[in-house]
Amino acid sequence: MTSAPFHPAGPARRTVVAAAGAAGLAVALTACSGSDDDASGDTGSAGSPPASQDAGGGESGGGEEAGAALAATADIPEGGGKVFADRKVVVTQPTAGEFKAFSATCTHQGCAVKSVADGVINCPCHNSNFSITDGSVQGGPATKPLPALRITVSGDSIRLTG
Numbered sequence: 176m177t178s179a180p181f182h183p184a185g186p187a188r189r190t191v192v193a194a195a196g197a198a199g200l201a202v203a204l205t206a207c208s209g210s211d212d213d214a215s216g217d218t219g220s221a222g223s224p225p226a227s228q229d230a231g232g233g234e235s236g237g238g239e240e241a242g243a244a245l246a247a248t249a250d251i252p253e254g255g256g257k258v259f260a261d262r263k264v265v266v267t268q269p270t271a272g273e274f275k276a277f278s279a280t281c282t283h284q285g286c287a288v289k290s291v292a293d294g295v296i297n298c299p300c301h302n303s304n305f306s307i308t309d310g311s312v313q314g315g316p317a318t319k320p321l322p323a324l325r326i327t328v329s330g331d332s333i334r335l336t337g
Contacts, residue, residue: 245326256275256291267296275326281300301317303316
């Protein structure tokens, strides 16, 4: 007597293994792509800025509204800075009266930088750190500096200019 070959009910082993691998990949990609929604981080002491200054150079970041007021100079601590997550900009004051702006998107994997402390801009995703003076990499897996953005300081107002 001959019997028919046995075919178990349910998915084949190959299907189960492929699905598990795809699920693991999706979890890994999700873990590396996001960041918290906290709008800013800042440290340092307040400084007295000058009346007017043009700072920056480099390219404009994506989506910022040119010319819109970003912050008051008093909001940016000397030796520190502040992250404007909604505008994807970080503004720093490396020395009294000198203001710089950089993209708030980490060059490692696109996470939003979260805070400024001890003279560096910090990305929480993989702990990359960037200089508040020129955006250069100070540590972490990032290898490219944060792109500089153009700002204008007029009176006590800091504005994106392009």
